[in-house]
Amino acid sequence: MSLLVKICGLSTRETLDVALEAGADMVGFVFFPPSPRHLSLEMARELGKQAKGRAVKVALTVDADDATLENIVETLRPDILQLHGKETTARLRDIKAKFGLPLMKALPVETAADLEPLAGYADVADRILFDARAPKDATRPGGLGAVFDWHVLEKLDLKLPFMVSGGLHASNVAEAVSVTRAGGVDVSSGVERSSGVKDPEMIRDFIRAARATEELMVR
Numbered sequence: 001m002s003l004l005v006k007i008c009g010l011s012t013r014e015t016l017d018v019a020l021e022a023g024a025d026m027v028g029f030v031f032f033p034p035s036p037r038h039l040s041l042e043m044a045r046e047l048g049k050q051a052k053g054r055a056v057k058v059a060l061t062v063d064a065d066d067a068t069l070e071n072i073v074e075t076l077r078p079d080i081l082q083l084h085g086k087e088t089t090a091r092l093r094d095i096k097a098k099f100g101l102p103l104m105k106a107l108p109v110e111t112a113a114d115l116e117p118l119a120g121y122a123d124v125a126d127r128i129l130f131d132a133r134a135p136k137d138a139t140r141p142g143g144l145g146a147v148f149d150w151h152v153l154e155k156l157d158l159k160l161p162f163m164v165s166g167g168l169h170a171s172n173v174a175e176a177v178s179v180t181r182a183g184g185v186d187v188s189s190g191v192e193r194s195s196g197v198k199d200p201e202m203i204r205d206f207i208r209a210a211r212a213t214e215e216l217m218v219r
Contacts, residue, residue: 003177003214004163004184005207007191007198008060009037015198016047020054022207027051028058028082028186031072036196037188041075048076058082058104066098073099080104082129092124102126104163108133109148115156122160129186132166147172150179170202170209177213185210 007019008028019027029044030037039047051057059078061069063085072078081095084106092103105125107118110133121128130153132146147167156162163184164176173185189195191202 003182003210005210006058006163006165006184006186007188007203007206008058008165008186009035009188009192009196010047010198011037011039011043011196012198013047013050015200015203016050018198018200018203019207020051022204023211024055024203024207025184026056026058026080026186028060028188029076029078030060031064031068032060032062032084041071044072044076048078052077056080060084063087069095069099073101080126082106084129084131089120089124092121096124104129106131106165109152109166111149112152115152118158122158125160127184128158128160128162130162130164130166130180130182131186150176153180153182156180168206170205173206173209174213177210 004025006026006028007024009030010016010019010027016027029039029047032038048057057076057078058080059072059076060082080102082104092105096103103125104127105121106129108114109130132148161183163186164180164182165186168176168185168187169190177185187206191198191206193199
């Protein structure tokens with residue numbers, strides 16, 4: 001099975017086009033005001049039209065209420081919702097029932113103990129994203145460039161598709177996939193020249209490195 005590559009936190013037409021032309025399978029758009037990658041609904045509408053039919057559109061939210069989700073869904077027309085907050089399994093069921101969209105639940109990881117909620121989420125979500133646990137004083141849960149110990153996932157027995165993120169870049173994506181055997185990788189800060197500012201060449205390099213990893217796995 002081919003490796004899914006997601007470029008997250010895209011916020012301009014130019015960098016979205018680079019990601020699409022380079023072959024990103026998924027493109028992520030952040031709707032969370034504390035993030036430097038936060039997207040206005042107006043820009044989301046434009047980028048959503050640009051990405052339509054070219055890649056899976058992912059809307060990232062953090063503990064968003066129904067009204068916020070409704071605005072995002074109506075504007076972006078996402079293919080999947082990425083829930084990156086402290087949403088409970090009950091909240092996931094509620095969102096799924098109300099919006100009828102696939103859900104990707106992000107799970108912050110530092111130690112094996114952090115995998116405890118996984119079973120509950122796996123019953124409801126369509127995909128799991130393992131991300132590095134943010135420091136206690138952090139203002140946002142992801143996109144911080146931190147790497148977690150991938151060996152925590154080494155013996156993972158999960159039937160649900162999953163991706164890894166957290167501090168990934170072109171130079172370490174091969175190792176991340178090799179250790180975790182993840183079906184997908186998700187990058188944001190690892191393709192930025194400064195916080196929230198995507199670098200076209202870094203996007204191309206990351207996707208190229210991820211594809212090379214995929215070829216090695218086939219062999």
